[in-house]
Amino acid sequence: MTPSSVLLNxxxxxxxLSALCLAMDRHHRAIFHGAPSRKRARALRxxxxxxxxxxxxxxxxxxxxxxxxxxxxxSLTGAALMLxxxxxxxxxxxxxxxxxxxxxAAVAAFLA
Amino acid sequence: xxxxxxxxxxxxxxxxxxxxxxxxxxVFVTGTATYYxxxxxxxxxxxxxxxxxxxxxxxERGAAYLKAHAPKAVSWFVSVPxxxxxxxxxxxxxxxxxxxxxxxxxAETGQPTTARATHGGDFLYRFHYELQMMPxxxxxxxxxxxxxxxxxxxxxxxxxxxxxxxxxxFRRDRSAQRGWLDAHNVTGVLALPFHLMITYTGIVxxxxxxxxxxxxxxxxxxxxxxxxxxxxxxxxRTAAGRPAEALPLxxxxxxxxxxxxxxxxxxxxxxxxxxxxxxVAVFEExxxxxxxxxxxxxxxxxxxxVARLGTxxxxxxxFTSFLGLHEAHFAGPALRGLFFLCGLLGSATIATxxxxxSVARAPKPGIAPGFGLRLVRGxxxxxxxxxPIGVAAFFLANxxxxxxxxxxxxxxxxxxxxxxxxxxxAGFAWPHSRTWREMGSVAGLMFLSVPLxxxxxxxxxxxxxxxxxxxxxxxxxxxxxxxxxxRYEGARRTRVARNAQTLARA
Amino acid sequence: xxxxxxxxxxxxxxxxxxRALVAGRVVLATFGGxxxxxxxxxxxxxxxxxxxxxxxxxxxxxxxxIMVGAVVWVFSxxxxxxxxxxxAVPGALLAGGLWLAMTLVDTVPPA
Numbered sequence: 001m002t003p004s005s006v007l008l009n010x011x012x013x014x015x016x017l018s019a020l021c022l023a024m025d026r027h028h029r030a031i032f033h034g035a036p037s038r039k040r041a042r043a044l045r046x047x048x049x050x051x052x053x054x055x056x057x058x059x060x061x062x063x064x065x066x067x068x069x070x071x072x073x074x075s076l077t078g079a080a081l082m083l084x085x086x087x088x089x090x091x092x093x094x095x096x097x098x099x100x101x102x103x104x105a106a107v108a109a110f111l112a
Numbered sequence: 113x114x115x116x117x118x119x120x121x122x123x124x125x126x127x128x129x130x131x132x133x134x135x136x137x138x139v140f141v142t143g144t145a146t147y148y149x150x151x152x153x154x155x156x157x158x159x160x161x162x163x164x165x166x167x168x169x170x171x172e173r174g175a176a177y178l179k180a181h182a183p184k185a186v187s188w189f190v191s192v193p194x195x196x197x198x199x200x201x202x203x204x205x206x207x208x209x210x211x212x213x214x215x216x217x218x219a220e221t222g223q224p225t226t227a228r229a230t231h232g233g234d235f236l237y238r239f240h241y242e243l244q245m246m247p248x249x250x251x252x253x254x255x256x257x258x259x260x261x262x263x264x265x266x267x268x269x270x271x272x273x274x275x276x277x278x279x280x281x282f283r284r285d286r287s288a289q290r291g292w293l294d295a296h297n298v299t300g301v302l303a304l305p306f307h308l309m310i311t312y313t314g315i316v317x318x319x320x321x322x323x324x325x326x327x328x329x330x331x332x333x334x335x336x337x338x339x340x341x342x343x344x345x346x347x348x349r350t351a352a353g354r355p356a357e358a359l360p361l362x363x364x365x366x367x368x369x370x371x372x373x374x375x376x377x378x379x380x381x382x383x384x385x386x387x388x389x390x391x392v393a394v395f396e397e398x399x400x401x402x403x404x405x406x407x408x409x410x411x412x413x414x415x416x417x418v419a420r421l422g423t424x425x426x427x428x429x430x431f432t433s434f435l436g437l438h439e440a441h442f443a444g445p446a447l448r449g450l451f452f453l454c455g456l457l458g459s460a461t462i463a464t465x466x467x468x469x470s471v472a473r474a475p476k477p478g479i480a481p482g483f484g485l486r487l488v489r490g491x492x493x494x495x496x497x498x499x500p501i502g503v504a505a506f507f508l509a510n511x512x513x514x515x516x517x518x519x520x521x522x523x524x525x526x527x528x529x530x531x532x533x534x535x536x537x538a539g540f541a542w543p544h545s546r547t548w549r550e551m552g553s554v555a556g557l558m559f560l561s562v563p564l565x566x567x568x569x570x571x572x573x574x575x576x577x578x579x580x581x582x583x584x585x586x587x588x589x590x591x592x593x594x595x596x597x598x599r600y601e602g603a604r605r606t607r608v609a610r611n612a613q614t615l616a617r618a
Numbered sequence: 619x620x621x622x623x624x625x626x627x628x629x630x631x632x633x634x635x636x637r638a639l640v641a642g643r644v645v646l647a648t649f650g651g652x653x654x655x656x657x658x659x660x661x662x663x664x665x666x667x668x669x670x671x672x673x674x675x676x677x678x679x680x681x682x683x684i685m686v687g688a689v690v691w692v693f694s695x696x697x698x699x700x701x702x703x704x705x706a707v708p709g710a711l712l713a714g715g716l717w718l719a720m721t722l723v724d725t726v727p728p729a
Contacts, residue, residue: 006446021280066401067442073305074450080280080302081453088282117694124693259682263689315682323681325656326663326674329720342671427668427675434679 005062008108009055009075011101016051017076017083018098019044031091052076062112118270125267126469130488132260133466134495135243139254140462141499142240143310144455146233147440147448148582150197153232155579156510158570160198160227163219167192167369168362171379173222174200175361177215178384182206186351188381193219199227229520230510235528236503241318244525248321255322258315265307268300275301289471296464299457306454307461313438316431342428346409346419349388356387358412368393368408371420377405387413402429403436463496489543494536497551500590502532504558507583511562511569545597552594559587639698647692650705655685657712664719 021027023044028036036044055075060068086094145152154160174190182188182204191201200217218225231238242250269275279301282294300307320327320335331338339345361379369376372395380392389412394405402424409419424432436442440451470488475481481489509527513520535551563580566572662677663670688705695701 002444003446006444006450017280024277024280027280066399067447070401070437071447071450074447074454077303077306077454077457078450081457084280084282084298084302087280088284116696120694121690124690259685262682262686266686266690267693312682316679319678319682323656323659323678325660326677326681329660329716330663330670330674338671338674341669342675425669425672427672427679431675431679 002062002112004108004111005059006071006075008062008105008112009059009071010079011105011108012051012055012058013072013075013079014082015098015101015105016048016053016055017080018048018094018101019051020048021083021087021094022098023048027087027091030087031094058109058112118273121267121270125264125271128260128264128267129462129465130469132257132264133462134491135253135257136261137459137462137466137495138243138499139240139257139314140455140459141503142236143314144452144459145503146237146240147443147452147455149233149237151233151579152236153197153234155566155576156230156232156507157199157227158566158572158576160225162195163193163198165193165219166362167376168365170200170219171361171365171376173219174202174217174379175381175384177217177222178202178204178381181215182213183385186383188384189378190381191378192376194375194377199225228510228515229517230524231521235506235525241314244529251318251321255315255318258311259322262308262311262315265304265311269304272297272301289468292464292468292471296461296468299464300461303454303457303461306451307458309437310455310458313434316434317438343421343424344404344428344432346390346392346407346421348382349390349418351383351389352387354387355385356389356413358385358389358391359415361391364391364410364412364415365393367415368395368410371408372406374398374406381412384412389413390418397436397441399442401436401442402432403439403441404429404432463492466492466496486543490536490540493539493543493547493551494532497548497555497590498532498535498539500555500586501535501551501558502528504555504562505531507562508558508565511565549594549597552590552597556587556589556591556594559583559590642698643692643701646698646702646705647689650702650709651685651688651692654688654705654709654712655681657709657716658684661712661716661719664716664723 022031023036023041025035025041028034028041056068056072059072059075062068063071082097083094086097170192171190174192175188177200178185178188178190185204185206186208187205189201189203191197191203193199198219200219200222201214202217203212203214205212216225216227217223218227235244238244241254243253244250245253272278278294278297280298282291282298284291284294315322324333324335327333327335327338336345336348340347358381361381365376365379372393374395374397376393377396378394380390380394382390382392390409391412392407392409394407397403397405404424405421407419407421408417410416411418423429440448443451466488470485470492473485475485506524506528509524513523513527517523535554538551539547560583562583566576566580659677659681662680663674666673666676668676691704692701695704
């Protein structure tokens with residue numbers, strides 16, 4: 001439950017949720033000008049769910065079964081809130097932020 | 113039938129949410145603040161600095177005070193100083209029916225503290241579940257409102273057709289109603305696990321007040337025996353009726369501390385001065401979700417161990433875990449921040465829902481709003497902005513009231529309710545969107561002034577920098593909300609003007 | 619059915635009859651829902667096959683979910699009579715079960 005383990009969770013959840021968000025027509029259109037191809041949407045959806053699953057695993061590994069699930073759910077809420085803020089106010093930042101979240105997660109994982 | 117079910121749930125969500133919204137908004141806001149109760153308490157007693165006192169010694173100082181001031185009590189409670197609460201708290205019960213009494217002692221001297229009299233963060237904490245009313249009445253109101261909120265949550269989930277496809281959607285550029293609806297949905301859905309958890313576990317914290325019938329049937333109403341059998345409380349030893357000299361507390365406390373690795377939290381003395389007196393050492397919760405305090409009970413006269421409270425059975429473990437999840441004492445700074453954020457989202461969900469109700473029923477221009485709508489608008493304004501104004505006034509009163517004022521802590525509470533009452537009256541007098549903007553600005557300025565007033569009246573420098581930053585952040589949130597409202601108003605006015613021009617040209 | 623339309627479209631034509639039916643549902647949900655939850659708590663606390671304190675904790679934890687379920691039922695049933703019937707049957711069964719359990723289960727606390 002160290003701050004770096006929460007940060008790791010937030011970064012992974014953010015990356016995963018961003019992929020899920022971009023897999024949706026409406027948001028993909030707003031960010032990339034055009035709907036995603038079916039293949040691309042499916043790939044994004046898979047990436048998204050994998051990201052969320054990895055985030056869960058990271059939570060359980062760094063904060064054990066007692067607090068891990070709680071921390072995971074909390075990080076999903078926090079990350080989703082940031083994402084909704086970006087999607088509505090700065091849609092152009094979603095992709096760079098999601099890409100940036102991965103090295104951030106790596107640094108946090110190293111510290112956690 | 114399926115469609116019919118969803119429609120009746122939509123009706124239920126609307127009305128259950130409306131009737132419970134005002135109380136629950138207050139409960140959510142004060143509860144969210146309570147995640148930082150100890151920080152608020154420290155800020156509100158700026159005279160105190162951390163003091164390292166042996167817990168056993170502190171327990172003896174507290175007991176000495178109680179021996180002098182409450183020798184006939186049935187129970188004494190002495191909470192020993194903690195890092196975040198550098199005071200000795202003494203509490204006593206003159207009889208099982210009597211209300212609990214308390215005093216706050218200086219950790220070094222054991223005399224009543226010279227720090228300013230204040231309820232500190234406990235004021236908001238008690239408001240959170242008792243609304244500062246008579247305890248039982250307040251708990252029933254909060255409990256009933258929480259059950260209605262749970263109904264509103266369940267029916268809201270049924271009603272919301274596109275939970276997943278609208279998960280990330282916040283259309284702020286469409287109509288006002290669409291914007292409020294999206295804000296309500298997004299804040300509700302993103303923290304939905306939290307909302308369900310916090311509401312259910314909150315009801316469970318006062319479960320035996322609301323639903324005493326399990327204890328009534330299985331224990332004939334003997335609640336004490338339930339807690340003993342559940343392993344949450346040592347058995348009560350009846351007083352022998354003759355006095356006897358008890359052992360000094362400190363060695364008993366030290367023996368207990370040698371067995372338990374958690375810090376000591378409190379020492380309880382039951383039947384003090386009696387031959388059958390009991391001393392219970394209560395420790396802080398071990399790392400884990402469950403809210404369970406390890407306890408060791410001694411015979412006060414002989415020093416023999418009477419009971420050791422160990423692990424819990426499964427259902428009791430689930431029950432205490434619910435309490436633990438609600439209070440989140442286990443959460444470190446980062447996770448606590450996430451809980452705080454979720455609490456804010458919960459407050460926002462309720463507030464947007466209340467506003468949405470009135471926006472969706474706004475009459476066409478030129479038609480006067482009916483009584484119901486005016487009532488809801490006034491209550492919305494008086495609650496959603498009135499409560500923050502009350503909290504800001506409470507903090508300001510803590511710094512501005514003279515330290516030596518008689519009944520000072522009560523005056524602080526008075527400032528809270530007076531400011532809130534005034535704001536609510538203003539809300540009823542002028543229930544316009546302009547009042548939202550102006551009251552939002554007032555609330556923002558009040559929060560902004562808290563760190564300034566504090567810097568002028570105390571000499572703690574940057575000790576409370578996090579508290580100050582939080583005040584500035586709240587002020588910024590309220591201020592930007594007010595600014596948004598004024599911009600929105602302006603935009604609408606130009607749009608109306610433009611429409612009029614188009615019409616005139618046609 | 620008038621009370622059904624009352625739930626579907628409350629803004630229109632709120633005659634006294636419709637208002638009374640809605641009020642009836644509110645009263646039924648409040649007291650009937652609480653009654654069923656209270657009876658089930660008292661009953662389960664006696665009959666759940668676990669230690670007494672465990673049964674009480676489990677029954678009390680469940681009671682609020684039962685109450686919410688009952689309220690949802692009251693507001694989703696097609697008519698008020700149906701809603702009342704749907705609470706009365708489990709309520710009567712629970713009351714009977716509780717009476718049986720109280721006569722059969724020895725609840726005198728061991729000394």
